[in-house]
Amino acid sequence: MDEVLDREIVDAVRRFVERDVIPNASALEHRDEYPHAMVATMRELGLFGATIPADFGGLGLSFLTYARVMEELSRGWMSLAGVINSHLIMAYVIANHGTDAQKKYFLPAMARGEKRGGLALTEPHAGSDVQSIRTTAVRRGDDYILSGSKMFITNARHGTMLAVAAKTNPHADPAYAGISMFAVEKSDRGPTVxxxxxxLGYKGIDTCEVLFEDVAVPAANLIGGAEGAGFKQVMSALEVGRINVAARAVGVGQAAFETAIRYSQQRTAFGKPICQHQAVQLLLADMATRVEAARLLVANAARKKDASERCDVEAGMAKLFASEACAKISLDAMRVLGGYGFMADFPVERFYRDAPLMMIGEGTNEIQALVIARGLLARYPI
Incomplete structure (x- = not known):
């Protein structure tokens, strides 16, 4: 897509956020109510097809533009970016690793938002340690029988299908070589949400436990058509997920900063607006600097992904820095607002509750640091 069209899409999302999201997000969030109307508008804007190739009916956005869109959504309400993220991780796996038949069947419907996907990776005992999953898939005739449980699954209830990681060879050595990915469409036969x-935060969006109790999945839904490729498939897709989470952190951080700097110019103390007090100015300067630094790290990771280069280090850096920055910025915004920052009438307490999700989601920040370090050691051999 050209830069003009990319800019128009970002502008359209910004208008949607200003018009529909910001005025209504807090009420929906406090009720933990799914934002059906907002999701419908995102579908109309084509966001469910944001990174799906145009050949399959998607917008075909660059990852750089996608990150900007996710930042705008999260500036209004971070949960909305989660609806899109899990869906597009699944779409990425299919688009880059699926068979031709799988691409033709799934991607056009996903781009239209008729099929809405999620990622079923985490299990009650296996989070960042993906190799330790216990869900199994056993070939039986023309089907695979999936058995196991998944935890913290976004889009599980309101979505229509899941990309499921399961072990087709539980005895493989190394363990990751036994993992395969399946496109599982929900039906009355399962899985069970x-x-x-x-x-604590990230409310309004369905995050569920999902049970696979001998669920039959057509063998044709084994992504890529070959067993044992699932670990590499999902790891490449998680680079996209980490760019998304980092962009969310930038959006929440931007929203917290904007709330703080506006309030600081309206609130007076000791005879002048608090923005004229040096202590508040130092907070505002630090907040704005961290947001901008995080935004640049996200852009760097997105550009490498757009160039089809490996970007696990860059995506890890962006996710690590942006999420930690977001947590500090949201707390500092609360300091600027004082008692009002602690009240549910102001959005800062929501930013503060949402921020930890970005430090935990798509791999904890401790895991990100290990990924970064190992990548750097590989780049600087002696």
Whole structure:
């Protein structure tokens, strides 16, 4: 896509956020209510096809533009970016690793938002350690029988299908060589979405436990058509997810900064607006600097992904820095607002509750640091 069209899409999302999201997000979030109307508008804007290639009906956005869109959505309400992220991780896996038949069947419907996907990777005992998953897939005739459980699954209830990681060879050595990915469409035969999980933040979006109790999945839905490729497939897709999470952190950080700097010019203390007090100015300068630094790291990772280069280090750096910056910025915004920052009438307390998700989601920041270090050691051999 050309730069003009990319800019028009970002501008359209910004108008949507200003018109529909910011005025309504807090009420929906406090009720933990799924934003059906907002999701419908995102579908109309084509965001469910944001990074799906135009050949399959998607917008074919660059990852740089996609990151800007996610930042804008998160500036309004971070949960909305989660609806898109899990869906497009699944789409990425299919687009880059699926068979031709899988691409033709799934991607056009996903681009239209008719099929809405999620990623079923995490399990109750296996989070960042993906190799330790226990869900199995056993070939039986023309089907695979999936058995196991998944935890913290976004889009599980309101989506229509999941990209599921399962072990087709539980005895493989190394363990990751036994993992395969399946495109599982929900039906009355399963899987079972057992319960919505009650969370500190990231509310309004369905995050669920999902049970696979001998669920039959057509062998044709084995992504790529070959067993044992699932680990590499999902790891490449998680680079996209980490760019998304980092962009979310930039958006929430930007929103917290904007709330703080506006309030600081309206609130007076000791005879003048608090923005004229040096202590507040130091907070504002630090907040703005961290947001801008995070934004540049996200852009750097997105550009490498656009160039089809490996970007696990850059995506890890962006996710690590941006999420930690977001947590500090949201807390500093609360300091600027004082008691009002602690009140549910102001959005800062929501930013503060949402920020930890970015430090945990798509691999904890401790895992990001290890990924970064190992990547750097590989780049600087002696």
């Amino acid at each position: 057992s319960r919505n999980l009650d969370k």
